[in-house]
Amino acid sequence: MKAVVLAAGKGTRLRPLTDDKPKALVEVDGRPILQHCLDSLCELDAEEFVLVVGHQKEQIIAQFGDEYRGVPITYAHQREALGLAHAVLTAEEYIDDDFMLMLGDNIFNANLEEVVARQHDDHADAAFLVEEVPWEEASRYGVCVTNDRGDITEVVEKPDEPESNLVMTGFYTFSPAIFHACHLVQPSDRGEYELPDAIDLLIQSGRTISAVLSEGWRVDVGYPEDRDRAERLVRAERGEVEDESDQEAESELPAEDN
Template identity: 40%
Template sequence: MKALVLAGGSGTRLRPITHTRAKQLVPVANKPVLFYGLESIRNAGITEVGLVVGDTAPAIEEAVGDGSAFGLQVTYLRQEAPLGLAHAVRIARGYLGDEPFVMYLGDNFLVGGITELVRSFDPAVHDALVLLTPVPDPEMFGVAEVRAGRVVRLVEKPAEPPSDLALVGVYLFSSAVHEAAAEIKPSWRGELEITDAIQWLIDRGRPVASTTVEGYWKDTGDVESILEVNGRLLDRRGDETAVHGDVDAVSELTGGVRVAAGARIRRSRIAGPVDIAAGTLIEDCSIGPWTSIGEGCRLRGSGLRRSIVLAHASIAGAHGIESSLIGHCAEIASDGDRGAPRRTLVLGDHSKVRI
């Protein structure tokens, strides 16, 4: 079995961060979202991965390389425009051949991995296996209608959803899906929808199975989702504090704080779960909980919680920062007013802000 990982798309819901970086490379718990998916694929015993890329191809290729760091063999497949998931299947036809494959959306996060799903899928029995989960806003997703345990209809982002069962961004297919992808037409969105391809199989009596995801799943396509996943991952690490950096005697660390080698903490209170990467300096700050700070950052006289700070950012004298996403090399300066109201910031790379 091979894997097809989708890492194209423009990431409009994550702007301004995605003006300068691929959405799949935004870090949660100080690791790009895409890497979690690649690790899940490797852990499932799959080694050959076709990685579909678009305009952000250079950044993706630099981050992933040939895949050897993940124990994978990665082949890059260029998609000229984000024309839909079934279009990605079309352009991957030559790479995939007649092998069954798992298709994994690179900006999705699935707790528990896909090992059991891969083991359970038999392409001699089913032509597709879709993952479903109940959501409060099904109109934002592909939605399945299930009767007597059987998928009978799939609709992409319907105005009137037939159920609350959303399609999770992981699919397993036999080679039959290639015929389906070749036959369908663009939807009203101008895209070749994978839901239409699966519906094509259903309409022709081809066996399509479904399973409900019991664990945590999230499409990390917007800021709130990114922050939620970041918090979930930090929570899963537990309350154990691991300090490999330099923390002075007057600083206080509680509740699951990770300080990487080369990081320095001075006169600060860190309330976990918090992850602080190498080379970062934190002085006279109150940090956390649910906060990740990338490598080489400088934080002085500031306070923030439930936030992600990307590498080499600088925050000085800014209190009350909450539920924020701070870009690479961004600079925030303030007069240090501790009575400041809560601030939620979404700053692109290299932004400069005074508050």
């Protein structure tokens, strides 16, 4: 499977960490966020990386070059920041089969391999890693409604009254059908082409989307404090918890905005 990584963001909310670099190159535990993403995808036997880049793309290209850990890299340039569905379309010409999609500002220690297996074994059109959040926080996310079989029947972006506390994370597998859906999406109220809208079109057309509940943790690195939390979690995986306050923080599953 090829792996598409969306890494075109400016990281405005991460300032001052992004004053001189794109969001994807902000370091967590001494490595860029994007490198953490690529390492996770290498463990899933990605056969090629398609990196969607934009803001200060030259820095990313200079850092990673033509391959990473023996896996070739292709760069797709998103010239305008017009939403995640638009970013996915930027990679369309490089994809001709099922593929993995990772948001390049997320760091995972979770059961990503189960998502890939579900795509293969169930012949699904898509499979998503989802996580449970407190009900009172669900309205901050893309909420997934599922049926008894664990298939996603509806995705609602930041609903006022959530029907579920299952929310999308930043890891998905898709068939190429997602590109057709992204082409059909209309701009949202904020003028962007939203990925949840494309997903809903897939569902309405009868496509099968499987939900895989996350076992582990994820941090969406949106603010400097998220970077700090991610570093604590990564250190904890190596047994480098410094004190009880760190240990308490590391035991909590972070709930971040998508």
